[in-house]
Amino acid sequence: MRGKRSKQYKKLMQQYGLSFGFREPYQVLLDADIIKDADRFKMDLIGGLERTLHGQVKPMITQCSMRHLYAAAKEPGVSFLIDKAKTYERRRCDHRPEDYPEPLSTKDCLASVVDAKGSKTNKHRYVVASQEPEVRKFMRGLLGVPLCYINRSVMIMEPMAGATAENREKEERGKFRAGLKRGSGSLKRKREDEDVKEESSVQEDMPKRKKAVNGPKGPNPLAVKKSKKKPEGPATTFTEAESKDLKTKVLKLEQADGSEPILASIKGKRKRKHKSGDSGRAAPVKPEMADEDG
Ligand SMILES: [Zn+2]
Known part of the structure; x- marks a missing residue:
């Protein structure tokens, strides 16, 4: 509700x-x-x-x-x-x-x-x-x-209110006739007004033009075969993975020769829970603060 x-x-x-x-x-x-x-x-x-x-x-x-x-x-x-x-x-x-x-x-x-x-x-x-x-x-x-x-x-x-809503509707209709209003809910009117038809055809052209601009250039990434070669680079690669409890970060040292990766846990930044000292209210809300400062 x-x-x-x-x-x-x-x-x-x-x-x-x-x-x-x-x-x-x-x-x-x-x-x-x-x-x-x-x-x-x-x-x-x-x-x-x-x-x-x-x-x-x-x-x-x-x-x-x-x-x-x-x-x-x-x-x-x-x-x-x-x-x-x-x-x-x-x-x-x-x-x-x-x-x-x-x-x-x-x-x-x-x-x-x-x-x-x-x-x-x-x-x-x-x-x-x-x-x-x-x-x-x-x-x-x-x-x-x-x-x-x-x-x-x-x-x-x-x-x-009645007068306001009526005025709004009148304006909307005015805008529609002027061709400013775009969108749905106008099918009935399209049949009624010839000039609107012309405008709608102009509107139909717009997405087409947009299509030509859009889209990435180059080959479709889905159609390109993945290269199976291992990239030549440093002997070890570092991947940072977060352990399940999210409190410690694990540094994974992957050996290039395929031996067991070395895992090193680092103390991650522990997120301190901010306890609001004053009234126990939740996160400070700007307007409220300004309010209470009075
Ligand atoms: Zn007064």
Whole structure:
């Protein structure tokens, strides 16, 4: 199940990349609640996002969301989260305390950040990670906003919203007509459109040309007889073989005169098992480390 979902997410981000130009590192706008919930479920928020989005992530937080965290500073553990959030890139929403004594709601703040001009697009290609259904509902109305949230300690990415998916399909069709799209699933259309037929014939030529370039030059190695002569060289040949327990290496000295080979065991480099001294966690993961350094 997990693997299947992971594949879906990977494909989804590929589609966002193709249709809307999303590139790594993905800029992810985090709201205060997802930061708190990740902590509540003992999740590595940034690591989880990177696994979900299948790429590097640049976490960002708006001034208002930061103020939401400050407002909850008395709750247990939140001061730690504030320090963590300070390491994220601050997205200036310009809802300053002078003008807004109370921070804007997550929805109003993120709406102004993602789509300042009300053009129903996601100009800066943000991923929005918000726990508020209201926020995600609003973002679904814009074109091309990947949405993430945490549901019971599982990071979820929403499927493409109606408008986004429709736009994607329209674009795909456009690309197809322009002859940019290659591949399968187009048999029906080939019969319908004459001009597409012409293009497909061009495509058919391509692999042929490739074939001519490919392939090794010279005789087929399978058809060539092996020479039975022993190669003339040093009196002894050295072969390094690893013994079965993999801890010692055996040096095999093969005598040229055919007598018993001399075996010499050498102490191989023993692989030291690194025991992480601190918390007994497995191999250090970069994002997690950066996270915890806070
Ligand atoms: Zn704001």
